[in-house]
């Protein structure tokens with residue numbers, strides 16, 4: 212239906228012209244204000260007239276999906292691997308499915324924690340201002356960028372092998388994660404030069420949905436970690452990678468929440484995740500990609516404004532979203548996480564919560580059991596009572612009213628107290644910095 216068009220644009224008229232020009236940027240070919248505006252990176256322009264993607268059985272998205280995911284994203288990722296830009300070779304890491312009902316996936320990755328950039332900010336605040344002095348993506352070299360990713364008009368995608376940056380816009384880029392946890396592990400960095408902190412806004416969140424839709428493959432997922440929920444860089448970014456296994460969370464049963472108000476005619480559905488160690492909400496449907504993205508973005512905005520750390524998994528090409536408010540770092544700081552779990556040094560971010568657990572020690576990998584995975588993730592989850600409370604804040608923020616209320620009195624009280632006092636999940640003393 213929608214074929215991809217590939218356009219080549221003349222970039223330099225002659226080599227002489229390029230050589231004779233003033234040296235471009237700071238000379239490091241970085242992603243800062245010195246070099247990015249004068250760069251000529253490849254550009255993928257996605258179709259912005261976006262309906263929710265067709266089901267995978269309808270093969271109409273095929274040509275596009277093949278190009279975007281296979282030729283461009285994974286092809287360029289492999290090119291960077293061959294150039295030695297990664298800190299270790301993730302393709303040699305052992306992976307196994309842990310025996311059991313859930314099918315947790317374990318990976319042994321002994322290189323990651325040794326070579327990872329240290330976390331440089333407090334973990335008890337979900338929203339923190341961007342700090343140009345700390346590590347951020349403007350400091351990265353352009354060789355780590357696979358392509359720019361921008362919205363176009365209409366319903367056709369375009370690719371330009373080399374495109375000048377329009378001075379008026381801050382480029383959104385897809386770059387490699389130099390400490391990958393899987394094949395094709397990349398970062399989507401919205402409006403990079405705007406130096407946005409790690410904070411969800413509707414416009415950036417929609418970009419992540421578009422990337423999932425363009426990839427059009429259920430094994431290519433995007434994820435988001437807030438500060439306090441194991442984001443390690445306070446510069447707005449989403450992660451994504453390709454892993455051809457279903458995630459346990461994607462197989463878990465869900466229970467639709469009946470709504471009295473708020474979702475009429477939207478085609479949207481909100482469900483509770485059932486029989487899974489981490490309590491979460493599942494968002495599906497909607498008439499357009501934007502409908503779904505907006506309702507999840509507004510849920511995230513509610514959480515971050517209430518200082519509740521959270522993780523998001525964008526699954527099924529942007530058709531199914533999992534939202535997990537979490538409290539692991541808080542429990543860890545309060546000394547409430549069992550030593551056995553702490554000893555494995557796993558930071559339960561979005562991938563771990565989804566059931567893909569990256570282990571740092573061979574012993575833990577060999578001994579990994581469903582019981583271990585379950586008890587690790589159970590530490591991440593809010594308690595049932597707290598989850599209900601947080602769900603109520605979210606629904607109030609996005610204008611949803613549940614159809615059936617089991618205990619009207621309790622809910623009424625919660626709503627009243629929420630309005631009078633802002634929620635604060637943190638019990639750390641001011642200035643407390645927890646080293647991860």
Ligand SMILES: [Zn+2]
Pocket residue numbers: 236237238239240241242243244245246247
């Ligand atoms: Zn530069």
